[in-house]
Amino acid sequence: MKNLSYKDYLLVVLQGVLFVMYIIDLEILHIKLLSIITIIGLLIAIAGILIFLLAILQLSKNLSPFPTPRSDSSLIKNGLYRYVRHPIYTGILMTFYGYAFYSDSIYKILIASLLLILFYVKSRYEESKLKQKFPSYSTYALITGRFLPKLLVKNS
Secondary structure, X not given: OOOOOHHHHHHHHHHHHHHHHHHOOOOOOEOOOOHHHHHHHHHHXXXXXXXXXXXXXXXXXXXXXXXXXOOOOOOOOOHHHHOEOOHHHHHHHHXXXXXXXXXXXXXXXXXXXXXXXXXXXXXXXXXXXXXXXXXXXXXXXXXXXXXXXXXXXXXX
């Protein structure tokens, strides 16, 4: 891909490092949660996987691990993207947090929280690039949520 900056690579490498840290469970900071919380965590993780997979399918040929959009990309505003600007991130976060609660791991909750911060930074950078490529992106961003759907939208 052309036009990628060091920031594109840095954000993807940091994301990969956090994924590896999450997978390698250090067996530290475990707590015993109520059974209902672990069950809810598992359900959230499963929902996250489904959202992640659906979002990837809907993004189709526009999919890239890098925040800078592909040169041949188009702006997707239907399906999950009608409600949320970054449903892939949402699905990953739901999976990571859900599984962290399911596995009673404060360590995994901390890694998921670092990933949330990284996804926030990465999405802001990505959105600055999307605004440059797609003039209608600013309007789209006003009516959709970053990771979760907007509950209240003012009609002007």
